[in-house]
Amino acid sequence: DQQGASRQQQLEWDDSTLTY
């Protein structure tokens, strides 16, 4: 279950880099 919780955590990409 703890693995399940940490699997949810992912580094988040910032898509705003495409709009500048």
Place this chain on the structure above:
Amino acid sequence: GRLRDPARLRTLHNLVIQYASQGRYEVAVPLCKQALEDLEKTSGHDHPDVATMLNILALVYRDQNKYKEAAHLLNDALAIREKTLGKDHPAVAATLNNLAVLYGKRGKYKEAEPLCKRALEIREKVLGKFHPDVAKQLNNLALLCQNQGKYEEVEYYYRRALEIYESKLGADDPNVAKTKNNLATCYLKQGKFKDAETLYKEILTRAHEKEFGSVNNDNKPIWMHAEEREESKDKRRDAGPYVEYGSWYKACKVDSPTVNTTLKSLGALYRRQGKLEAAETLEECASKSR
């Protein structure tokens, strides 16, 4: 300059994204490379549009799991943006963040961390210390530290993120429950089971109240029912199986991936304490809401 026009750049960007999302990288990549060539011819290498196109190509490479190539392009884009937009521009922060993500995906947490920290500093400077984008950056930083086992730092970053989300977005924002879940995971890794339990209960109570109103004797979140069931199991030993469902079916209707994860995690904590009936109650609920 065919691509000088921002509308053209955007159209090309959308086209590339579309091809990439269909897995047609063999079209997307040459399209990007051609656009880059055009841009560099007309505007020179150090132009913000070139940086944007490098970011687009990096995204295509990322989607192909070519993290090394993607990171190379982002480093190039970063240098251009720092030169053309200044060191403290949000676009620089965003590029630093994505570079950190790429390093993170390759397991290079140590290299990723300072990039993430620099992105955080820029965002704090530009947006103020309590902007939700700062919280998001704190989340990434926490995750990078978590992968290095630096739990005290993880705890600090998640706490700060939580404070921002709660004060800026309100207690019912999904980011609050998500961050509490992450913080709880960090507590578990440190053996702080009681603290984790408290957070899980807060998440479930909040989700319940949002759906069904304040908690009272006739309106209880699932974990209270679970504990009551656990406590009354001795009394029920003669009376057969547990049938008094009361109103707790309601709690199962609170449905979201975060709540589901929380149900399973709190269930595992109950199980650890030997509270098997309480654990079962939550696990049943979790499997139903899936």
